[in-house]
Amino acid sequence: MEMKIVSIFTIINTTVAMAVGFAVLIFNRYDYTTFLPIKYFVDYHPEYSGIFANIYKGSFTFAVTFLMTPHAYQVVYYTQHFKYQFWMLIDLIDDIMRGEISHILPSRLIEDHEYQQQIKLNLIGFVKRHQELLM
Incomplete structure (x- = not known):
């Protein structure tokens, strides 16, 4: 559905831009004072x-x-790009939350040094990825 909306926007934007461009070609009596x-x-x-x-x-x-017209397309591209990047960040957070710990009690995870190191590395990777996105 979203791609359909983007496609419709692209077609309408290009059509309107071409119509405006060709409408300027028509000479009228105000051209002398306007241009x-x-x-x-x-x-x-x-x-x-x-x-x-x-x-x-x-x-x-x-x-x-x-x-x-390319500026409108750049806005569409960058908004889609950021949306996908944030989805990837959310997946990274979900992976940190899930992990392979289903068999361990949550109260034991605080004391588990290996698990804490893995979470630390995942969070550092997450922060680096987030910084790359913002740069």
Whole structure:
């Protein structure tokens, strides 16, 4: 279900970005006052202003579609990455809790030096893993 939501988000995000990029290509009467380079082209190079304006507005299609959308995908990637890393940390904690001690009474575990050393090593590994995740 989660992958379906991520896939739908990706499709909608790309479609909207492309629609916005191509919508900028449409010339309207406010372009002269909205875009400073178009004002410059019309005022100082009127014979080439159409070509320059097309090139200028065409660059928005590239910028919006290919340079703005990856940030949304990076957010999705990093949130998924952190989620999986935390699941792995939870599994490490569960392994520390479970171990191979089902036959030993909990009151005896405090006195068991081997068990305490194993827990110490597991906790040190857990802290190192957690630090790697935060770095």
